Amino acid sequence: xxxxxxxxxxxxxxxxxxxxxxxxxxxxxxxxxxxxxxxxxxxxxxxxxxxxxxxxxxxxxxxxxxxxxxxxxxxxxxxxxxxxxxxxxxxxxxxxxxxxxxxxxxxxxxxxxxxxxxxxxxxxxxxxxxxxxxxxxxxxxxxxxxxxxxxxxxxxxxxxxxxxxxxxxxxxxxxxxxxxxxxxxxxxxxxxxxxxxxxxxxxxxxxxxxxxxxxxxxxxxxxxxxxxxxxxxxxxxxxxx
Ligand SMILES: C[S@@+](CC[C@H](N)C(=O)[O-])C[C@H]1O[C@@H](n2cnc3c(N)ncnc32)[C@H](O)[C@@H]1O
Numbered sequence: 063x064x065x066x067x068x069x070x071x072x073x074x075x076x077x078x079x080x081x082x083x084x085x086x087x088x089x090x091x092x093x094x095x096x097x098x099x100x101x102x103x104x105x106x107x108x109x110x111x112x113x114x115x116x117x118x119x120x121x122x123x124x125x126x127x128x129x130x131x132x133x134x135x136x137x138x139x140x141x142x143x144x145x146x147x148x149x150x151x152x153x154x155x156x157x158x159x160x161x162x163x164x165x166x167x168x169x170x171x172x173x174x175x176x177x178x179x180x181x182x183x184x185x186x187x188x189x190x191x192x193x194x195x196x197x198x199x200x201x202x203x204x205x206x207x208x209x210x211x212x213x214x215x216x217x218x219x220x221x222x223x224x225x226x227x228x229x230x231x232x233x234x235x236x237x238x239x240x241x242x243x244x245x246x247x248x249x250x251x252x253x254x255x256x257x258x259x260x261x262x263x264x265x266x267x268x269x270x271x272x273x274x275x276x277x278x279x280x281x282x283x284x285x286x287x288x289x290x291x292x293x294x295x296x297x298x299x300x301x302x303x
Pocket of ligand 1: 147
């Protein structure tokens with residue numbers, strides 16, 4: 063997979079993108095991360111990338127020319143891959159979006175900065191807009207890293223054979239059941255007996271019920287989206303007062 067990031071701060075990616083799963087995926091050539099400083103594509107001799115907003119107001123606005131020129135120089139005049147503008151005004155980035163992006167051989171991320179990006183980038187360059195949450199960050203670099211991490215760990219061969227993404231929270235909408243490891247008794251706190259029983263069917267049932275319970279307690283909004291079996295529904299109905 064090729065991921066192109068258009069940013070004014072490529073150095074921010076060093077470190078987070080060199081470590082752990084993403085670092086391993088890059089080192090193992092499962093992913094190529096291409097960092098493009100769009101300041102290099104600003105047409106004037108001072109490489110200006112921002113200007114004051116038309117109509118007045120605080121903050122500077124990222125100019126359209128450097129971003130358009132950078133994307134077109136790298137991806138061609140009519141790019142065929144998703145070009146994602148990171149913006150707090152975008153669609154919330156969720157696991158389903160990570161799963162969708164993981165299917166593409168190439169995608170691009172546009173990182174805004176200052177007070178935001180000229181609207182014509184959103185209208186005529188980006189193919190979609192993603193937000194990583196209802197808060198405002200200084201720039202699109204951290205959101206881009208969040209998207210990259212969430213996508214890359216889904217690629218075949220990135221996680222070790224012992225690890226799986228299928229049971230993760232949000233993979234199939236529900237939150238994951240609680241996890242325990244050795245020792246079975248820690249400071250008087252016991253691991254649930256069923257997990258030590260070796261009865262795989264009973265363990266699977268317990269995990270499913272815990273996932274349903276957890277989701278109902280913490281994120282009842284997700285229950286409406288989840289695919290529930292008759293058994294799941296009976297279990298949830300049994301919890302009603
Ligand atoms: C300070 S923000 C600009 C916010 C803009 N004034 C607004 O109210 O929509 C600068 C840049 O950070 C990035 N950014 C900030 N918060 C974000 C979020 N929650 N999700 C995705 N990108 C974000 C965007 O690329 C944005 O252009």
